Amino acid sequence: MAEIKSTLDLVMEKTKHLTLSHEEKQEQMLKEAGQRIKGLIQKYQDGLLDQDKFALELDSMIETYDVIVNDILLNALLDDLDVNRDNKPQLALLNDICNIDITGLVSVYDGYMDELELMTQERNQVLKNDLAEKQSIAGSAVVPNVETDKIWQTNVVEINYKFSQLLIRAKAQISLK
Incomplete structure (x- = not known):
């Protein structure tokens, strides 16, 4: 067999x-x-x-x-x-x-975090003011959900793109050495 x-x-x-x-x-x-x-x-x-x-x-x-x-x-x-x-x-x-030397990479990452945080704080304040003016909702307990805001989302995409391009350049500098 x-x-x-x-x-x-x-x-x-x-x-x-x-x-x-x-x-x-x-x-x-x-x-x-x-x-x-x-x-x-x-x-x-x-x-x-x-x-x-x-x-x-x-x-x-x-x-x-x-x-x-x-x-x-x-x-x-x-x-x-x-x-x-x-x-x-x-x-x-x-x-x-x-x-x-990671100084350039750290600088890009820190810059991204700083700009994102600053934009988020500013947008948060605008949303709080809008709630106070338009809907009479105000006070220290008011915390708007900034992540659902279309303007905030658009700004995040723009900041992300800007710093992603900076990161690509910083990585290219390291790769060339």
Whole structure:
């Protein structure tokens, strides 16, 4: 009776004579190293690794992979930056592990937060004044829901775009060095 082969067995049998070229091996290593680095970054962000353990894992990867791990780490960290969320973990790694001057990145992020907060406070005051004038609702307990205000939402989109562009330029400056 004939032997029943699995799909994997059939594929392995048909491809056993094939080998990867040097370029294909390098590309595969780059991809694998990139995935491992993203995993390390995620563990660090989640608090599962401190900076010392992160550095040890990174050193282990440098020995394991025949690719430029530090460049992959730098690019992964820069790609992960976003003005809409807390970038402190990525900035700490850029500063302490990659030895990158993060002053420009911090300035963009702080500027974004400051402008967003100022615009929100101003819009809040306008909404409070409108409630007091139009609906006779006033007092220290009045807190308008600024997030439902169309003007506030439009302003947030504009501020986000402005500082996202500034962040792109700051990241490009670091990538060029």
